[in-house]
Amino acid sequence: MSTQQALVLESKQGAFSVKSDRPIPQPGVGELVVKVQAAALNPVDWKVQAYGLLVENILLFFQGFYRNEKAAFQQFTTVPAELVAKIPSKYTYSQAASIPVALTAAIFGLYGPRPIGIGLNPTIDSEVKRTGQPVVVIGGSTSVGQYAIQLLRYLEFSPIIAYASSKHSEHLKSLGATHIIDRQVTLLPDLPSAVKKILPTTSSELKVVFDAVGSTETQDAGFDCLVTGGELITVNSSSKGDRDGKTILAVFGTVHLPHGREFGKILYKKLPSLIEHDVLVPSRVEDLPNGLNGIVAGLDRLKRNEISGEKLVAHPQDPLN
Ligand SMILES: NC(=O)c1ccc[n+]([C@@H]2O[C@H](COP(=O)([O-])OP(=O)(O)OC[C@H]3O[C@@H](n4cnc5c(N)ncnc54)[C@H](OP(=O)(O)O)[C@@H]3O)[C@@H](O)[C@H]2O)c1
Structure with a gap:
């Protein structure tokens, strides 16, 4: 044949x-x-x-x-x-x-070495932690967002605030989200104030937002949530435009082009163990x-x-x- x-x-x-x-x-x-x-x-x-x-x-x-x-x-x-x-x-x-496409977008943006990601864990090492650092995932119920939540849980970020429809609350909490902001109730322009209501209970400022939707509206809301010096990671790979002392990282998540090959090799070496041990659930x-x-x-x-x-x-x- x-x-x-x-x-x-x-x-x-x-x-x-x-x-x-x-x-x-x-x-x-x-x-x-x-x-x-x-x-x-x-x-x-x-x-x-x-x-x-x-x-x-x-x-x-x-x-x-x-x-x-x-x-x-x-x-x-x-x-x-x-x-x-x-x-x-x-x-x-x-x-x-x-797994492959959605996970790659999430892990490139969060863990990937700069400039492909914000470099939180370039060797995907289980010892690396960001315990108690807050984070927001806009589009928590997208496939990409679900992997982002799990990768953030692995680093012990907390709180992990997901913006998604509340029908997904139970599932997203099982993946590591600590709070769900219901996108049917809270519209995107109101997201920053909703996030602030959750944050005062922690001592950290919001320095990382992961935008798993990639629209102009989600990016605007993401920027507005961040403190000066914060970083917005977006799945919209053509996004540009740092603003107000906050930076944007546009993910181009593929292991098949030269920029992502070395990190891709690390990812595929570690992937079976991450899945076997329920760090990542499909x-x-x-x-x-x-x-x-x-x-x-x-x-x-x-x-x-x-x-x-x-x-x-x-x-x-x-x-x-
Ligand atoms: N740059 C890259 O390398 C890369 C790689 C992969 C994917 N992407 C992009 O990443 C995005 C997500 O891909 P995916 O496969 O994960 O998508 P998906 O799972 O098919 O997305 C569907 C979800 O989008 C959510 N959603 C739509 N608009 C929203 C909004 N305004 N706020 C919050 N949630 C919203 C819906 O949430 P509810 O059910 O909660 O309403 C739904 O669950 C796409 O734009 C895709 O093109 C980029």
Whole structure:
């Protein structure tokens, strides 16, 4: 067998379709061929189609937006051997698939060495602590936000204040959030005062905010929460603009480009142990039907903001319908 099924975007801002005659990619030096059992859907996947991002000079396009043979929305892909991790037996393929993109954004921004992150724990060392330092995670229920909360708990930040819908309170507290500010009750302009009401019980000032949404409104609110000298980490990778003595760190979370490769190797070495020991719990998942065909409807739901607190996961080996 030398061909496979793959989800293809045949032209910039064109339609997705599944093709059955795509070549199975061949591994380069130091690479593995991986049979893709589960592939998570991430917001960038619909943005690539809708906005025509990252498809200049590329005729065919899959989820891995750097090279087609490294994409996930196909039955076989290639990956560098130094960037894979064994899945602990207590988790399914779907749960494992929920981890890479969302975790990478969170851990690059928080733990990654400067300039890729704010350098809280560049060696992912269990001895590093920030005990009692307060932090706010805007978008605590996003997949990225859920990993950010867990990474902050590992460093013993406290309080960990999550801005999210209150329906997720119990789950976010199980991941390490100490306080939930309900985004249906407190609108973003009122977030700084809501945060202040929680902070006076601690002795520290708010020096770190993680924005897991990345809109102008969430960034404005995040800046307003910080003290002078504080740092806003945002998932909006094109954000710029320090203000009022506060700095912004825009995350570009990928282990597959040179800037993130060395930190990525550390991450994949430590990842099995972090998962095995429940430092990091995978996101809740919804399995999509119809193999690669199921991705298109799933991306539409993501685009319409219909996904709350979980990851959609496709199964490329399944029949198309
Ligand atoms: N820069 C990077 O490297 C990188 C990497 C990965 C992802 N990202 C970006 O990170 C963002 C999150 O990705 P994801 O996969 O984690 O998303 P996701 O889980 O699909 O996000 C859905 C969640 O967004 C929450 N949400 C929407 N608007 C909100 C707001 N104004 N305030 C608080 N929460 C809000 C909803 O919260 P409720 O359910 O609580 O209402 C919902 O649970 C996306 O913009 C994505 O493109 C960036």
